[in-house]
Every structure is written in structure tokens, then in C-alpha cells.
Amino acid sequence: MAEPNTVPPAAVHSDALVFFGATGDLAYKKIFPALQAMIKRGSLDVPVIGVAKAGWNLDQLKARAQDSLEKHGGVDAEAWKKLSSLLRYVDGDYSDKATFVEVRKQLGGAQHPAHYLAIPPSLFETVIEQLVNSGSARGARMIVEKPFGHDLASAKELNRILLSAFPESSIFRIDHYLAKGPVHNMVSFRFSNAFLEPLWHRDYIESMQITMSENFGVQGRGSFYDQTGAIRDVVQNHIFQVMCNIAMECPARRDSEAVRDEKVKVLRAIPPIESCNLLRGQFEGYQSEKGVAAGSTVETFAALQLEIKSWRWDGVPFYIRAGKNLPATCTEVVAKLRKPPQTYMTDPAPGNYMRFRISPEMTIALAVSVSKQDENGLRSLVELEACRHPEPDEMEAYERVLTDAMAGDATLFARQDYVEEAWRIVDPVLKANTAVYPYAPQTWGPAGAPEPLQKNVTPPGGWHPISDDTDSYHVVPPDTSR
Numbered sequence: 180m181a182e183p184n185t186v187p188p189a190a191v192h193s194d195a196l197v198f199f200g201a202t203g204d205l206a207y208k209k210i211f212p213a214l215q216a217m218i219k220r221g222s223l224d225v226p227v228i229g230v231a232k233a234g235w236n237l238d239q240l241k242a243r244a245q246d247s248l249e250k251h252g253g254v255d256a257e258a259w260k261k262l263s264s265l266l267r268y269v270d271g272d273y274s275d276k277a278t279f280v281e282v283r284k285q286l287g288g289a290q291h292p293a294h295y296l297a298i299p300p301s302l303f304e305t306v307i308e309q310l311v312n313s314g315s316a317r318g319a320r321m322i323v324e325k326p327f328g329h330d331l332a333s334a335k336e337l338n339r340i341l342l343s344a345f346p347e348s349s350i351f352r353i354d355h356y357l358a359k360g361p362v363h364n365m366v367s368f369r370f371s372n373a374f375l376e377p378l379w380h381r382d383y384i385e386s387m388q389i390t391m392s393e394n395f396g397v398q399g400r401g402s403f404y405d406q407t408g409a410i411r412d413v414v415q416n417h418i419f420q421v422m423c424n425i426a427m428e429c430p431a432r433r434d435s436e437a438v439r440d441e442k443v444k445v446l447r448a449i450p451p452i453e454s455c456n457l458l459r460g461q462f463e464g465y466q467s468e469k470g471v472a473a474g475s476t477v478e479t480f481a482a483l484q485l486e487i488k489s490w491r492w493d494g495v496p497f498y499i500r501a502g503k504n505l506p507a508t509c510t511e512v513v514a515k516l517r518k519p520p521q522t523y524m525t526d527p528a529p530g531n532y533m534r535f536r537i538s539p540e541m542t543i544a545l546a547v548s549v550s551k552q553d554e555n556g557l558r559s560l561v562e563l564e565a566c567r568h569p570e571p572d573e574m575e576a577y578e579r580v581l582t583d584a585m586a587g588d589a590t591l592f593a594r595q596d597y598v599e600e601a602w603r604i605v606d607p608v609l610k611a612n613t614a615v616y617p618y619a620p621q622t623w624g625p626a627g628a629p630e631p632l633q634k635n636v637t638p639p640g641g642w643h644p645i646s647d648d649t650d651s652y653h654v655v656p657p658d659t660s661r
């Protein structure tokens with residue numbers, strides 16, 4: 180089905196947005212609010228064509244869009260008026276040629292449309308083929324949503340389908356985590372502060388911890404989640420992206436390829452995760468969720484250890500844990516530094532650490548050891564913490580990714596080689612069918628897993644406690660392992 184594609188030069192702005200899955204959940208929760216925000220900021224002034232098979236007309240789509248805005252941040256009268264004038268709607272089956280004839284008609288004179296597939300990956304091939312055959316793929320950009328496959332083989336197949344019609348430079352694979360300000364900020368913090376670099380490697384760092392915990396369950400997404408599980412849902416994509424930001428070398432240039440090259444280099448240095456370094460858990464009650472199979476062995480919690488065999492990181496264990504129905508909603512990275520030598524002071528010094536909180540608020544904290552005069556001069560760790568709440572007009576992740584994709588800036592999107600490397604790391608362990616241990620809702624994962632496994636997936640000294648405290652100065656609870 181491949182036909183020569185006229186690639187839009189990176190600087191050319193897409194002159195129309197076509198989004199498939201216009202009546203779906205993602206459009207309702209994220210896309211309409213993002214489109215309104217883009218209009219308010221002045222970055223969207225092209226036709227927006229929704230496509231779906233719902234038996235709807237344009238007025239019904241507009242009503243849905245308005246309802247979406249009311250529920251997600253509110254309607255801005257002026258921006259809504261504009262969005263409403265830009266909206267078009269095509270109702271039809273994705274396998275029906277007539278649907279795409281109509282899309283082409285609605286595109287009018289647009290030369291470089293952006294097609295956004297907010298639909299299940301099983302429909303990608305059909306839609307792409309129809310876009311090619313109807314002449315709507317030429318000169319266009321393609322925006323796709325995660326999951327990018329289910330394992331390494333399916334990810335390769337998905338890439339084959341995408342690349343049969345679009346060059347890699349025109350494909351934008353969304354991982355919305357990358358578009359979060361604090362995730363972005365970790366990179367600028369690392370590469371714009373000279374004091375950090377001398378510490379940021381195996382000589383000073385003892386271990387890295389990354390936690391992505393959510394205090395809610397599967398929120399009605401049982402049938403999706405039961406095909407997915409925590410590793411595929413967030414570890415292989417969101418958490419790996421965060422890990423690459425903390426582990427990569429400074430890109431040689433600011434362009435998207437230089438940044439993405441460095442990320443891929445991190446993944447290439449990671450051997451596949453071994454079964455003895457992965458603990459999978461499932462919260463009690465998960466199997467009663469709608470859409471979840473009885474006897475399901477899908478994990479809602481994963482804790483694992485991996486290593487990055489690079490000059491900078493060899494020998495530093497990276498610990499990752501993620502799960503649903505845990506005690507807090509928080510994403511945080513903790514870099515634990517090695518302990519200083521015990522010479523001048525008589526009590527053992529606690530090791531310093533740096534903490535980056537990505538959500539709910541952005542925090543950067545440095546834990547330093549101080550003497551407490553009131554406690555016989557014994558030392559304890561105190562966090563020096565900088566915390567920032569989002570500005571009212573800060574870009575939400577979906578506004579950011581749609582704006583960047585339409586402008587042709589690929590920095591925040593996953594490249595083909597990155598996606599395949601990420602799957603390579605988890606693929607064997609996903610297929611190993613390791614045991615799944617139950618855990619009580621609102622606890623930090625399975626307490627009953629075998630001791631050697633627990634030890635392999637727990638940082639020395641334990642996980643850094645996730646606190647709700649966002650004061651700018653507080654004392655850290657003592658580390659009992661020392």
C-alpha cells in the first residue's frame with residue numbers, strides 16, 4: 180500500500196487536524212480540552228475534523244465537545260466559539276471507502292494534515308490504508324497513542340504498518356508523560372546546574388528509585404487493563420521515559436534527534452529484566468472489577484530492579500515500582516548517594532539523597548545531614564526542598580503534544596528504535612509468566628512474596644517514604660537500615 184509520501188518539512192505547520200475516535204473517551208477527557216487551550220493560546224487556527232462511527236451529526240459532536248469542556252476545566256466562551264467554527268464531523272465505518280472520500284472532501288485544500296489515531300491499534304492498518312488510497316496521507320503527519328504494541332513482535336508489526344505509509348519523521352508516538360512540565364524539567368535541571376554533574380554517576384550514587392503510585396484502582400477501565408497490566412501500562416513507557424531523563428548523557432544539540440539518540444543509548448545499555456528481579460502483585464478485589472477475567476493473573480503492581488551497563492551507571496541498581504490502589508498518588512525519583520566516610524564524626528552519617536517529585540506537584544529536594552543541637556549533637560537528614568505548583572496558564576500534557584506534533588517538533592515523542600528497545604527489556608519477563616502475589620488495597624504491594632524476591636526488588640535501606648508534606652523544610656525520618 181506504500182506510496183511516495185511528500186514529507187512535510189519540519190517547520191511547516193499542519194494545516195488541518197483529523198482525529199479518529201472523535202466520540203470516544205480520550206477525545207472527551209483530553210482532546211477537546213486541549214483543542215480549546217490551543218485556541219486560547221493562539222496555536223490552533225485550522226479545520227478540526229472528527230471521525231467516528233456513532234451515527235452522529237456535527238451538532239451532536241459539538242454538544243459532546245461542549246460537555247467535555249464543561250467537565251474538564253470549563254468553557255471559555257470566545258475559544259469555544261472559535262473551536263465550534265473549526266469543527267467538522269465525518270461519521271462512517273473505518274473500512275468503508277466512502278468515509279475517507281468524505282474526509283478528503285472536508286480537508287479541502289489542506290496539504291499537510293495531521294491525522295491523530297485516538298483508536299485501538301487493531302484499527303490502525305485499516306485506517307492508514309484508507310488514508311493512503313484516498314490521497315489523504317500524502318504530505319501528512321501521523322499521531323498515534325500508546326500502547327505501541329503488546330510486546331516486541333507486535334510493536335515491530337505496528338511500526339511496519341506506520342512506516343509503510345509515513346516516514347519516521349512524520350510519525351508522532353504520544354507518551355503524554357514526556358509532555359509533563361516536571362518530567363521535562365528534570366532534564367533542564369540536570370544539564371543547567373554544574374554542581375550536579377560531578378555527583379551524577381556510579382562513584383557517588385548508590386541506587387536510584389522510581390515510584391509511580393496511584394491510590395485508585397482501574398476506574399472502569401477493567402477490560403483495557405486486564406489486557407495490559409502495570410508493566411505494559413506505565414513501566415515500559417512512562418517510567419522508562421523518566422528513567423532515560425535521569426540517566427542519559429547531555430545531548431550534543433537541542434534538536435529532537437540528538438535528544439532521542441541519547442535516550443535510546445540508555446535503553447540499549449539495559450539487559451533484559453530477569454524473573455528473579457520482578458515482583459508482580461494484584462490488589463485484592465481486582466477480579467471483581469467490570470471487564471476483568473475471573474482468575475486473571477494480570478499485575479496491578481510491579482516492583483523490579485534493573486541495571487544500566489554504561490560507563491556512568493554500571494553497578495548502580497535502578498529500582499522501579501508502580502501500581503494501582505496503593506496508599507498515595509505520586510510519581511517520584513530518589514537518587515541515593517553513597518555514605519560519607521565515618522572519620523571526623525563519631526555517629527554514622529546518613530547518606531544524602533536527591534528527590535525529584537513529578538506529581539502531584541513538582542519538587543526538587545536535597546537531603547543534607549545536619550547536627551541537631553537539641554539531641555546530643557547527633558546528626559539527621561534534613562530536606563532542602565523547592566516546590567512549585569503549576570501556573571494557571573501552564574500547558575497540560577495533551578495541549579503540549581498536539582501543539583508540538585502539528586508544528587513538527589518530535590522531541591517529546593517516542594521514536595521507532597526507542598519503542599522497540601523498551602519492549603526488548605521487558606519482553607522476556609512478560610512472557611515468563613511469573614507468580615502474581617495478592618496485596619491489600621491501599622498498601623505498598625504484596626507483603627507475602629518470598630523474602631529473596633522482596634530483597635531483589637527493594638532498595639538497600641528500603642523505599643524512600645512517600646510523604647504528603649510539601650513544606651519547604653522538614654526532617655526526614657531516620658533510615659533504620661544503617
Ligand code: BG6
Pocket residue numbers: 393412413538
Ligand atoms: C496512562 C495509564 O497512560 O497514564 C493510566 O494508562 C495511568 O493507567 C495514567 O493512570 C497516569 O497518567 P497521569 O497523567 O494521569 O498521571
